Amino acid sequence: MNTLTASVIKEIGEIVERIKSDAEIKGVVITSGKTTGFCAGADLGELGGGGGMAGGAAGGEAALKAAFDAGFALNKAFRGLETCGKPVAAAINGLAMGGGLEIALACHYRVVADHPKIQLALPEAKVGLLPGAGGTQRLPRLMGVMAAAPYLLEGKSMKPAEALANKVVHEVVPVDQVVEAAKTWVKTKGDPVAPWDKKDFKLPGGGPYTPTGGQVFIMGNAMLRKQTYGNYPAQLNILKAVYEGTQVPFDAAIRIETRYFLKTMMSPQAKGMIRTLFLSLQELGKGSGRPADVPPSEAKKVAVLGAGMMGAGIAYVQAMAGIETVLIDQSQEAAEKGKGYAENLLKKAVSRGKMTQDKADAVLALITPTTDYAHVKGSDLVIEAVFESREIKADVTQKAEAQLAEDAIFGSNTSTLPITGLAKASVRPKNFIGIHFFSPVDKMGLVEIIMGEETSDEALAKSIDYVLKIKKTPIVVNDSRGFYTSRCFGTFVQEGLEMLADGIAPAIIDNVGRATGMPRGPLEMNDDVALDLGYKVTQQTKKDLGDKFEDRPFAPIIEKMVVELQRFGRKNGKGFYDYPETGPKTLWKGLSELAPVTIAEADQALIQEIRTRLLYRQAVEAARCFEEGVITDPREADVGAILGWGFAPWTGGPISLIDGVGAKAFVETCDQLAQKYGKRFAPPALLREMAEKGETFYGRFGAKAKAAA
Secondary structure, eight states: OOOBOHHHHHHHHHHHHHHHHOTTOOOEEEOOSOSSOSBOOBOHHHHHTOGGGTTGGGSHHHHHHHHHHHHHHHHHHHHHHHTSSSOEEEEEOSOEETHHHHHHHTSSEEEEEOOTTOOEEOGGGGGTOOOTTTHHHHHHHHHOHHHHHHHHHSOOEEOHHHHHHTTSOSEEEOGGGHHHHHHHHHHHTOOOSOGGGSTTOOOTTOOTTSHHHHHHHHHHHHHHHHHHTTOOHHHHHHHHHHHHHTTSOHHHHHHHHHHHHHHHHTSHHHHHHHIIIIIIHHHHHTTTTSOTTSOOOOOOEEEEEOOSHHHHHHHHHHHHTTOEEEEEOSSHHHHHHHHHHHHHHHHHHHHTTSSOHHHHHHHHHTEEEESOGGGGTTOSEEEEOOOSOHHHHHHHHHHHHTTSOTTOEEEEOOSSSOHHHHGGGOSOGGGEEEEEOOSSTTTOOEEEEEEOTTOOHHHHHHHHHHHHHTTOEEEEEEOOTTTTHHHHHHHHHHHHHHHHHTTBOHHHHHHHHHHTTOSSOHHHHHHHHOHHHHHHHHHHHHHHHGGGOOOOTTHHHHHIIIIITOOOBGGGTBSSEEOOSSSOOEEOTTHHHHSOOSBOOOOHHHHHHHHHHHHHHHHHHHHHHHHTTSOOOHHHHHHHHHHHHOOOGGGTSHHHHHHHHOHHHHHHHHHHHHHHHOGGGOOOHHHHHHHHHTOOHHHHHSHHHHHHO
8 A cells, every 4th residue: 555654755845846846747646556545644653653753742842843843744745735836636546545635635636536445534533643634624624614524533434426525526537537537637727726725715614603613613522522531632632623723824724733633643542542553453463473483374164163143153254254164053943043143144235235145145155054063074173152161162172073184273262261171171282272252253353362271383373364364353362261351351340340339329330431431331231241141150260269269249239130130131131221122221220229329429539530440450450461471462462452342442452551651650540449449459560560660561562572582
């Protein structure tokens, strides 16, 4: 993909000087020489390093000026193009994202190819940034503030026809005519002055102090608070840049934008989100954790044991990746039902025009539902997705392994049971590994791969190759009860239960839980996961740990709800909430009898403490996982947290949260929480050592640190 690097920005400046000085040049058409797209925007790898922009806020006036000049470079280059005195047209022959769209917006005329895969977008807000090359100023001047808002604040993309309707482009033409159409405009009508540089320009829909404009900013500010809870500085700064920039001449507007761009980029949120949601996600998506000395492999046939919701979802994503899939259950009816899950998803895809019927039929034909383990023969890999019982898992392991070749891999989809213990049922523990999917499998992008004590590098490499083939992101962790994701996620839902036992009103717990940036409050999440599942896992853990198991104050509440009242959560319509067939869910009125409320109102101090408890409880558990060697790569810890259980994305993940706050400050807060609420908040020795040395996780455990070692 074309990206805008520092060298490209320099080159644009040189091209502008040539356009100005060469009398033979009558106008310019900018297009891409690549079939992969027009331009994907700024190089976030380069941007993530900060360059001359890093540290400006703390470096005095000279450093601030240097940071501003570095941040303004792209805006300056595009403005130079826009004011070069000759007509410039963009022939957009592929996707144009971020700075790629911004360079097109700086052209006087825009022609886009009519192709279903082309998207135009300013997605910076999705990684904690704001468009910093004129996007916050040109888009509202083309569309109007109200119409531009979702494209700026949400990073929403446009198809060519939508861009034409929004007046973002001037023409949509067949792919092979896009350059010629742009040339024609330059030769026949070329106007070298942007609309906002003309005296008669008026902002579409009116500015901030018109009735429409005022409504946008008053309502927009309220809606933004409702959606982001103030966690995302990028969105607020975008709104500020638009508000201030649309009231001044364009050259002043882009300087305002650059200031907000720098302010946003230097925030811990932006640094964490860029690193995790873009750089690390990209690296892990290419298999960075794969053992390099193992030859590549390709899973062509995979058997899935268990056709419940999880197994059915795994079968679907495998078939979509072109893998021959055997789906086994105890009865043919159950196996067929599992295949039916894929059939329903494929029907939806066909009805929405996303897939042809022939393609859907071909995908479905790859899934063979059966009860016969003889069909496992010839499989490169087996995924076990049966009930969380050691006995059942041991039984299906032995049945499947009897049919497998010596080099085939057996993967268990367990979410909590240690892999080393499950591998005792295997005759080939070196080929036994954990491959933990998340539900619903077709929507969740993460797969947690768990190494048992005897798991080989060959098994790991083949598992990663399989995960990449089904288009998921793998993280690799070492064996432990609950591994990494389930263990840390469990602390979130449990801390909500601790608060319930403390007497805090359930509505306060869940409302503040959502305000932390988590997808749901902890009690809602308990219902989603299923209270009876959590209860069964607790009983199994109690059985395994014996005298070491510690009962919590909320345990009697859960036991009564599950065992006596049969309140299992969302799945049977009864949990902490009641789920009527029609209408919204409501808090179960009987909960106050089991958990009497002693704190019914929340002031700002309580709200902040609840936020801190929920986020820090998860983060300190992630730190413990590092100390115990359960997880060893901060990239995998952060990506796994956000993709796996929805840890507040604005933080960049629990490890980025600790690094952003600083180990010293994080430890001090945890000590205060531990003194007040118990040892579950106590920082591990590793974290105390890092605090004393002023270390960060990414500095101590990051890829560069490993390479240096």
